[in-house]
Amino acid sequence: MTARPNETAPPGAIDYVAVEDSPQFRNLKRSQRSFVFPLAVAFLVWYFVYVLLSSFATDFMSQRVSGDITVGLLFGLGQFVTTFVITMTYVWYANRKLDPQATAIREQLEQQEAGA
Template sequence: MWQGGPMTRPTTGDSVHGIDYVAVEESDTFQGLKRMQRSFVFPMAAFFLIWYFAYVLLAAFAPDFMSQRVWGDITIGLLMGLGQFVTTFVITMAYVSFANRRLDPVASEIREELEKADAHS
């Protein structure tokens, strides 16, 4: 399934052990891998930043709302603050799962092709 350019020794000196890493980086497979990774990372980063800044802005400008008691001494602000930690772990676990299912197989395919090309050079 390798769709990249030739992996022969280039004349420009951009290779190590006969692999043209520039050609690999410009290949459809590698570009697809980068797009796939970005399709997860950018939306999650945007989501988390919006969630984080909402928390900070509410704490700064809506203290009455954030200090509302939910149960005993537990307030909305405390729950949202703890939610920041929970969200961090959930996003991390989601990324690991996404990488294992979608990114790692493609990366392994690229690595195997590079190892074959290196062995033949």
């Protein structure tokens, strides 16, 4: 590890580099990433499957399901539904798992700043 010019923060100030290196902050980042990255990969795979099917499986995508509604139209609308479901799921996860961790870190920093 290389030495930093200012290893400690001045009195009354918060050393944000030390906060970033703290176990609580690392756990918060790990929790967020362990949720976001797999979900992002899953959505991108779903999106590219839709694009590839639209390009190379036109017979399948143009099959009528009911009236003028085709498989391609349902898959396209499914993209919007998936986006909303992912958003709602992330908000739920953040409210239950991430926000309490972030609040604890923030309160600790506010106490540190007030006590200095």
